[in-house]
Amino acid sequence: MARSQVDHSFFFKKTKRGIVILVVYIDDIVITGSVKDGIQVLIHHLSSSFLTKDLGKLRYFLGIEVARSKQGISxxxxxxxxxxxxxxxxxxxxxxxxxxxxxxxxxxxxxxxxxxxxxxxxxxxxxxxxxxxxxxxxxxxxxxxxxxxxxxxxxxxxxxxxxxxxxxxxxxxxxxxxxxxxxxxxxxxxxxxxxxxxxxxxxxxxxxx
Structure with a gap:
């Protein structure tokens, strides 16, 4: 993955199929993107190298609450x-x-x-x-x-x-x-x-x- 020159806690990998993004803050990580299998590969790679816990869909991160509905993401x-x-x-x-x-x-x-x-x-x-x-x-x-x-x-x-x-x-x-x-x-x-x-x-x- 490449590190963003604007924000050094932001990593990304672009392919012809889309993008996979990783944001890290100390020991909290958010993974997202438009390539589902690429996301799973990254999750597997991290879990094989570090002791990690998959908390599922993002709901709370650094004081920010995330909610999903038919209208979108708030x-x-x-x-x-x-x-x-x-x-x-x-x-x-x-x-x-x-x-x-x-x-x-x-x-x-x-x-x-x-x-x-x-x-x-x-x-x-x-x-x-x-x-x-x-x-x-x-x-x-x-x-x-x-x-x-x-x-x-x-x-x-x-x-x-x-x-x-x-x-x-x-x-x-x-x-x-x-x-x-x-x-x-x-x-x-x-x-x-x-x-x-x-x-x-x-x-x-x-x-x-």
Missing amino acids: LSQQKYTLNLLQDTGYLGLKPVATPMETNVKLKVDDGDPLDDPKMYRRLIGKLIYLTITRPDISYAVSVVRKFITSPRVPHIEAVVCILKYLNGAPGRGLLYRSSGHLRIEGYTDADWAGSPSDRRSTTGYCTFI
């Missing part, structure tokens, strides 16, 4: 989200409609410094991981992550807004439909020097498959 991080809300004490509180207030302009020196900046950094790290299946919070997370060096009260208030938004639909995720086209559509825009701190532009993009 990915979510519901358990991860509920644990995050439970740990922060925001589980069950009244949710808000959007992850960030419209036209909010956070600045580096706004408000008083936080007593525990490490807590802020831990929260940001967890929210960044959640964007894997929640692109709807990507922009809001990209804004609050700018202040991890010296977070202040307005910054943590913006994080709390994201948590309240997640409380409204913790099981929301991505659906890869089993029918329809495979066309890739992309949209992008920028706000042109919209940051009040450094006058940098923020570029946003959406990609649909």
Whole structure:
């Protein structure tokens, strides 16, 4: 198998019949592809060289839940989200409609410094991981992550807004439909020097498959 130059945990083998893919993270492995017998050959090869356990069809991987239906394959991080809300004490509180207030302009020196900046950094790290299946919070997370060096009260208030938004639909995720086209559509825009701190532009993009 060949190793991807983009992601060194991603291995693949292409043939005229299709492709076999292996993704490995420490001792967790996912095998997929379009060649069924090629997948079985790989599974047999791994089991003959290492002590492995075949858990069957993928249901859970690194906090990501996988569910199959007639509509397609859905990915979510519901358990991860509920644990995050439970740990922060925001589980069950009244949710808000959007992850960030419209036209909010956070600045580096706004408000008083936080007593525990490490807590802020831990929260940001967890929210960044959640964007894997929640692109709807990507922009809001990209804004609050700018202040991890010296977070202040307005910054943590913006994080709390994201948590309240997640409380409204913790099981929301991505659906890869089993029918329809495979066309890739992309949209992008920028706000042109919209940051009040450094006058940098923020570029946003959406990609649909």
